[in-house]
Amino acid sequence: MTRRNALSPDLKRKLYFDMLLVRRAEERIQSEYHLREMRSPPHLYMGHEAVAAGVCAVLRKDDVVFPYYRSHGWYLAKGGDLDAMMAELFGKETGCSGGWGGSMHLIDLAAGVMGTSAIVGGTISHAAGAALSFRIRGRDSVAVVSFGDGAIEEGVFHETLNFSSLRKLPVIFVCENNLYATNTHIRDRQGRPEIHPHAERFGLPGVLADGNDVVAVHSEAAKAVARARAGAGPTLLEFQTYRIFEHCGINEDHELGYRTLDEVRAWKAKGPLEQGRHLVSEAEIQRMEAEIGARIDRAFAYARSAPFPTSLFAEGAAR
Amino acid sequence: MTRRNALSPDLKRKLYFDMLLVRRAEERIQSEYHLREMRSPPHLYMGHEAVAAGVCAVLRKDDVVFPYYRSHGWYLAKGGDLDAMMAELFGKETGCSGGWGGSMHLIDLAAGVMGTSAIVGGTISHAAGAALSFRIRGRDSVAVVSFGDGAIEEGVFHETLNFSSLRKLPVIFVCENNLYATNTHIRDRQGRPEIHPHAERFGLPGVLADGNDVVAVHSEAAKAVARARAGAGPTLLEFQTYRIFEHCGINEDHELGYRTLDEVRAWKAKGPLEQGRHLVSEAEIQRMEAEIGARIDRAFAYARSAPFPTSLFAEGAAR
């Protein structure tokens, strides 16, 4: 298992690198969005990076993830192709979804990134179905689904927990609790605003951890994945984190008044990159920045020069 | 409050009478069903009588109940019209739903029996909506919904508990846990086959009681209703009970093999009328039997002689 001091240097680098890659890629999306080349609604992951990075670091290639629409982080951390992701945001034919999906619908089957949904809670049951298919086929792969604190208000969350527990399916439910659903606070939506207690009365473990501490995320994910792989059943992981920018779009939004600048600042101070800073040396960070910068330059160049899909009908639409 | 020894003689008589009325009415349905005059699928309440009788005894006329399709007991205990119920089962124009609903869709608005649904879990959210309307209008009425142990597997149960707790709505959730959904045992359907623990993590109280002990039901219902009326919010009541006959229809069904005759016998032995026997004297029972028998005779005669609805289109259907 992975107690803090037990992390290998490679793992530490990987965890930090994956978080930094997401952060920098989204910062570039932010800075170029005004050019109106990327025309799909981006739900930025910035602030959540530790969750995807920490969980994906314990997954195998044959494990599958079902991210929600806030999926950039999961797509990249699970090994999704950055060029194809940017091409998708640019609406290009070589995008990971051929230009049909946009930012909310990323996929990379080779990397085990299953399709994402713009319907809140839409893929929670998909992950259980994937886990059921592993069971039927006698594989030891696991399925992971991520969703927000609002998604647990959808009935399907409870339906799926029940069935997954009943059948001891190899599925891990990752709730990224960032306190808000769009701009409504969890206390205005839930009778008892805590996520992890929902697990226990379906008969599965529910865990609470700091979602901005990538080491804590990694450690809880490792236990849950080991449990699932061993056939002991599902786990619900609640990771407390925070969305830094507006719900959908590239801007800050404290001026809307639903949250204060102080609250945002406080969370930024304990952000995943800040907390994870100890994992790597200054020199390593320099190397990472250089590599990541180059990758992102290439991805944007690729996306820009890629062709648009030419015909709706070529894609199989009938007149 | 109503501890056993604190029950008034009138209340004791009422509790027993209401249970006996349901039992005898359904026995008559059973014995005459083969005549093929009653052509709608009956979900007999026999075995559950204490739940409806115990809960309805604490309700006011302006309180509303949303029974599920297994509704004969609730309809009668809340004061629904027996003649109109039987006419409905006979498909007659003077039936409580004009012949349009049948056994699964009873209603008596004057008595506060709201419409019932043949969709499992279909009226759980309706009760919360009724409670919300009381809140908006500043009334102190309460809404009660009944449903089975299978209904809690539907997402809407969890969605509704959450919202009701959040808003502290005057609604009481009554789960009649008879161990089976149709012919599938609760342990084959639920990861943790207990109902009342679901309440607590939404922030409302969950109570477990013997649903075949009408005094226990009455006592728990009284607390929950007082709580709701006082504005302190909803309660989930789990009453353990048992369905004596087949899920839908009039026959015994142990020969199907999903449950044993011994199990049925054991539950019948601790049935609601058996456990409630102490509430009334032999002489009182004689009087009740006579009155109930006369009422049922009248209701069947009424139903038989009542006219059929004459035209689909008179009822507003368009060609």
Next chain:
Amino acid sequence: MKFREAVRDATLQALESDPTVFLIGVGIIDPRAVWGTLTGALEKFGPDRVVEGPLSENALTGMCVGAASLGMRPVLIHHRIDFVLLTMDQLVNHAAKWRAMFGRQQHVPMVVRAVVGRGWGNGPQHTQSHHALFSHVPGLKAVVPSNPRDAKGLLIAAIEDNDPVVYIEHRWLHEDEADVPTEYFSTPIGRAAVVRRGGDVTLVAAGPMVSESLKAAQALQNAGISAEVIDLRTLRPLDSDTILTSVAKTGRLVVADSDWAPCGIAGEVIARVAEEAFDALKARPVRITWPDSAVPSSQAIEAQFYPGAREIEMAAVQVCEKQKDDFVKSTIKHFEGPF
């Protein structure tokens, strides 16, 4: 073989021949085995491939989408199609979108097998058809067998298909009997069948209305009208060619559908013919559908609800004016229906 036995035959053969096929649904391990359509399945294939579901139709549907997107072929079974309304988000927003939304890398080979109820006062919530809802949405397919042979062939075809298919099964037909090949075979999706040849009028129907149309055609023959009868079999994609070819010959069209008219399949057939074979039409096309009402429970008025052979026959006669007088002679005697 009976219709329900043909459904069972298809199910067991599919489970036998393809290890990725599994069954899931509420109450499918019930000893009554969904009116006997699954008898023996659990014993033979075990609880991993005959999966009892909790009362969680929405999640079960999403689980089928997830399993199918990983290469399984789930068959989701509902005792009533009315319950499918709890799953529309997964069917329409997810299953139907998965192939297009990800640039055709994903596909969802799942079957939703849903039973339509009728009779014995089942009432408004246990008797709906709703095949029009599924026929509306690109990315879904919908089939409605009218006889035991197609019950087997279309179910196997649905399971083999790489898109989500809604298989609509009318309980009313469960006891119908006919010869059905015992070997594994499939009936192509997207092809209607001309089940009776005729030259004066085209009667189009699906599911339970096919036998009603055939009865009507028989009666029309006595009235000197030769009716061609088309069994749609698949509602989406609709086989326009077979319909248009027939109407090009007959010039007259009556469509019978066991569903409500507005935005229904009967109207769709008429719209296509009007758009694509307008010049061939010699008379107004006619729809025979349900009254615009819920299905009542009472036997007294339920009897007025379902149209049948007589309504089809009468409509056909009306569109074949030339024979109207013969009609009055030939059929008035047994025309005593509600409308």
Next chain:
Amino acid sequence: MKFREAVRDATLQALESDPTVFLIGVGIIDPRAVWGTLTGALEKFGPDRVVEGPLSENALTGMCVGAASLGMRPVLIHHRIDFVLLTMDQLVNHAAKWRAMFGRQQHVPMVVRAVVGRGWGNGPQHTQSHHALFSHVPGLKAVVPSNPRDAKGLLIAAIEDNDPVVYIEHRWLHEDEADVPTEYFSTPIGRAAVVRRGGDVTLVAAGPMVSESLKAAQALQNAGISAEVIDLRTLRPLDSDTILTSVAKTGRLVVADSDWAPCGIAGEVIARVAEEAFDALKARPVRITWPDSAVPSSQAIEAQFYPGAREIEMAAVQVCEKQKDDFVKSTIKHFEGPF
């Protein structure tokens, strides 16, 4: 007044004039106030009548049924109509059945106000229309305003109506501006409007396709074709009379619908005309609808998805053969659309 301001106007006036009216929905207390359509509502009427809902669309819909069955008039608001698919069981199995199933003792005066998205790569799950689904089911009503005046009048009518009404609001129209009476008024449900008089061809449309049809009519005039334009306004119950009267005059019909064709409202209009005004038709009726596909995200192909004035115009010219040559002259110059 802008379309979205008209929606707000109707909402605030209804809350003001009837204490049984309340709003409920996911994110309706958001400072952005559903694109400004609810600005000030929370402040004025408080959290008991502007009820923020958790992300539980299905339960919220059932709560509206329950509250409405006790005499309230809930207005349930969805940021996207796609989310209504989570609530079909409550809408179709419950709200739509309540009046009939209990012998007309119950009624459910609720409004489902649902917004249709379009543009900026919203993609397959945030751009559907689905008005056909609601138009299919007896017991439901469906309205689609095409302009700010009807946006207000139809919303007030929907709230006053004693049956469940689905109010379909195209975000595309939110910024459209027109004169709207400031007082409380309602636009009758079930009545279409003839928004332009003409004698050669009838163009039928709803919602965003109305302005496209009017543009087409303008262009057709240059081609010497006089088009009558009908705004359906209500999809269920459909105002057949207004359509039939117009077609009786013009003999030609083009129906434009922002939805998929199969079992859609355009097909329904054509089916009714074919059935009830067959002899009046001089040419094949034509549907202008969406391609049979999900709505793609990429701007490059999304541009090919939505038909508009040009497709309507071209279809109208085709059904008015006599003017075809004039057409080629008059419109070919600006016909460069995708198809």
